[in-house]
Amino acid sequence: MLEVKNLTKSYDEEAAVEDLSFRVESGEFLTLLGPSGCGKTTVLKTIAGLVKPDEGNVLLRGDDVTETKPEARRVGMVFQSSSLFPRMTVRENVEYALKPHMENKNRRKKRAEEYLKLVRMADKEDAVPETLSGGEARRAELARALSYEPDVMLLDEPLTGLDRALRDELKKEIKRIHDETGVTTVLVTHDQEEAISVSDRVVVLKDGRKEQEGTPREVYRHPRTRFVAEFFGESTRFDGIVEENGDVRLETDAKIRVNGRSGGSRGDEVSVYVRPENVEITNEERHDNSFKGDIVEVTEMGSYGEARVSTDEGEVLAKIGGFSEVSEGEKVVVGFDDSDAVVVADDS
Amino acid sequence: MKTKESLLFGVVGAALLVYIVYPFVAFFVGTRGSDLAGGLTSPEVRDALGNSLVTAPVATAVATVFGVPLAYFLARSDFRGKGVVEALVVLPLVLPPVVGGAMLLMGFGRLTAVGTVAEAVGVPLTDSLVGVTLAQTFVASPFVVITSRAGFSSVDKSLEQASRTMGHGPVATFWNVSLPSARTAVAAGIVLTFARAVGEFGATMMVAYNPRTMPTLIWVDFIARGVDGVVAPSLILIVIAMGVITAVQKLEKFPTLRE
Numbered sequence: 001m002l003e004v005k006n007l008t009k010s011y012d013e014e015a016a017v018e019d020l021s022f023r024v025e026s027g028e029f030l031t032l033l034g035p036s037g038c039g040k041t042t043v044l045k046t047i048a049g050l051v052k053p054d055e056g057n058v059l060l061r062g063d064d065v066t067e068t069k070p071e072a073r074r075v076g077m078v079f080q081s082s083s084l085f086p087r088m089t090v091r092e093n094v095e096y097a098l099k100p101h102m103e104n105k106n107r108r109k110k111r112a113e114e115y116l117k118l119v120r121m122a123d124k125e126d127a128v129p130e131t132l133s134g135g136e137a138r139r140a141e142l143a144r145a146l147s148y149e150p151d152v153m154l155l156d157e158p159l160t161g162l163d164r165a166l167r168d169e170l171k172k173e174i175k176r177i178h179d180e181t182g183v184t185t186v187l188v189t190h191d192q193e194e195a196i197s198v199s200d201r202v203v204v205l206k207d208g209r210k211e212q213e214g215t216p217r218e219v220y221r222h223p224r225t226r227f228v229a230e231f232f233g234e235s236t237r238f239d240g241i242v243e244e245n246g247d248v249r250l251e252t253d254a255k256i257r258v259n260g261r262s263g264g265s266r267g268d269e270v271s272v273y274v275r276p277e278n279v280e281i282t283n284e285e286r287h288d289n290s291f292k293g294d295i296v297e298v299t300e301m302g303s304y305g306e307a308r309v310s311t312d313e314g315e316v317l318a319k320i321g322g323f324s325e326v327s328e329g330e331k332v333v334v335g336f337d338d339s340d341a342v343v344v345a346d347d348s
Numbered sequence: 349m350k351t352k353e354s355l356l357f358g359v360v361g362a363a364l365l366v367y368i369v370y371p372f373v374a375f376f377v378g379t380r381g382s383d384l385a386g387g388l389t390s391p392e393v394r395d396a397l398g399n400s401l402v403t404a405p406v407a408t409a410v411a412t413v414f415g416v417p418l419a420y421f422l423a424r425s426d427f428r429g430k431g432v433v434e435a436l437v438v439l440p441l442v443l444p445p446v447v448g449g450a451m452l453l454m455g456f457g458r459l460t461a462v463g464t465v466a467e468a469v470g471v472p473l474t475d476s477l478v479g480v481t482l483a484q485t486f487v488a489s490p491f492v493v494i495t496s497r498a499g500f501s502s503v504d505k506s507l508e509q510a511s512r513t514m515g516h517g518p519v520a521t522f523w524n525v526s527l528p529s530a531r532t533a534v535a536a537g538i539v540l541t542f543a544r545a546v547g548e549f550g551a552t553m554m555v556a557y558n559p560r561t562m563p564t565l566i567w568v569d570f571i572a573r574g575v576d577g578v579v580a581p582s583l584i585l586i587v588i589a590m591g592v593i594t595a596v597q598k599l600e601k602f603p604t605l606r607e
């Protein structure tokens with residue numbers, strides 16, 4: 001449905017996007033994930049035709065639209081800042097979006113009502129934008145961008161600036177609306193939780209370049225670079241050198257067994273990452289990798305908690321049950337299996 | 349800031365306010381005895397008022413029709429030499445109007461190529477209502493351009509971008525999104541341009557001393573009869589000015605400190 005090929009764009013000689021390529025299949029939900037300033041919004045605006053790339057192409061439905069004006073592309077876009085037209089009511093906003101696509105005024109009205117119902121804003125259709133809450137404004141914008149049934153829906157940080165409860169609610173709504181309409185969607189965000197919970201596939205960006213691409217599960221479980229491992233979820237990192245048998249020897253001479261899937265060959269400097277949920281706190285050495293240490297901090301999150309354990313090999317982060325019995329200062333053993341140790345080459 | 353805390357500033361500022369109000373008071377006190385009714389109904393005043401109320405709206409319309417697109421262009425584009433264009437736009441505002449008038453004469457006067465051709469086809473560019481309008485447009489147009497430009501600059505670009513992605517072209521987007529969003533600023537600019545055009549004297553006097561507009565009439569009456577002779581036409585211009593200020597305040601663009 002959508003293909004971005006070798007996209008490059010610089011602002012004042014500074015590269016915003018560099019040689020970026022990815023595809024989005026029909027009906028797919030793809031997320032571009034990266035820290036702020038990594039060029040995500042530029043990519044989205046290039047797809048919409050609002051930014052002209054220095055190099056590269058954008059293909060929609062197989063047609064090269066790189067030179068096509070935004071009004072001829074049939075994309076829907078929800079912007080980072082609220083972009084409802086202030087002098088129109090919610091329904092007029094949607095009707096205005098429908099105008100180039102539908103001659104008949106009554107049909108426009110009907111369609112607008114239909115989509116406002118989809119986003120659960122039917123009772124607010126006569127409201128003016130300034131009276132809407134942040135969440136309502138987002139819903140109205142979603143309805144407006146979806147109403148003319150675009151080929152691709154572009155969402156630029158749609159949840160930024162909303163409080164946590166609203167963000168969680170709207171996240172589910174976006175997923176539901178995507179499932180109901182089946183519209184091909186590209187979401188841009190810096191929030192990895194958001195990316196994990198809504199997308200079919202994730203493209204992780206760093207400084208305008210693609211770091212990794214895959215399902216949220218693949219990227220989370222098998223980060224291929226240090227950046228991805230550290231940006232996409234929390235983990236503990238051990239630095240060491242690959243041994244002959246594939247194990248990783250740390251500076252302390254301790255070894256980490258990594259299931260023979262070491263990311264480097266013998267003598268390479270690598271980092272080993274372990275997710276906190278794969279680390280168990282016990283009182284005996286029962287895992288492939290076990291280290292003795294002291295609990296230095298326990299952070300409760302409610303349904304779960306996190307413990308930081310100081311070992312000779314460094315500080316290890318472990319996920320624990322909510323309000324569990326461990327306490328700060330306690331002497332424990334932290335352990336994890338070789339299959340949960342992800343090795344990333346140092347030069348990445 | 350509470351009123352009490354800002355009192356000091358108010359006291360200092362009051363000096364200027366007194367200075368502004370004093371001439372008004374003096375004017376109204378000094379004119380009590382003059383023949384106001386006779387002045388207001390004299391044929392000279394009627395003619396001058398008619399001329400002013402024909403030329404100023406035309407000048408305002410011309411400045412608006414060309415100035416609003418220019419303002420939008422300046423607000424939305426970036427190009428080499430933009431600073432020069434911006435300086436040119438403001439130039440008539442900072443230039444002494446008499447100098448502007450002199451320049452207009454050199455460009456459109458009777459003896460110039462443009463002036464000769466225009467006169468030949470029956471549209472003299474000097475000493476005519478067209479000449480008055482030329483002078484007014486030159487001097488007053490910066491108001492609508494500068495004010496509208498500020499208005500367009502404060503319109504969130506994503507509103508326009510949203511409109512484009514929906515399938516509306518740049519012109520439809522301008523009419524439906526940009527202009528309505530900046531309408532108070534544009535309207536304020538139009539009103540201020542009109543006010544400046546109505547009061548224009550320096551450039552008008554150079555380009556078209558005749559036919560008389562209100563300001564030129566005031567000058568002529570002052571030379572002939574002294575300050576007593578200008579009461580009636582002055583009063584009319586004061587009323588028009590009051591109307592303008594009311595209009596601008598209604599548009600909520602005038603600084604009324606209503607936070």
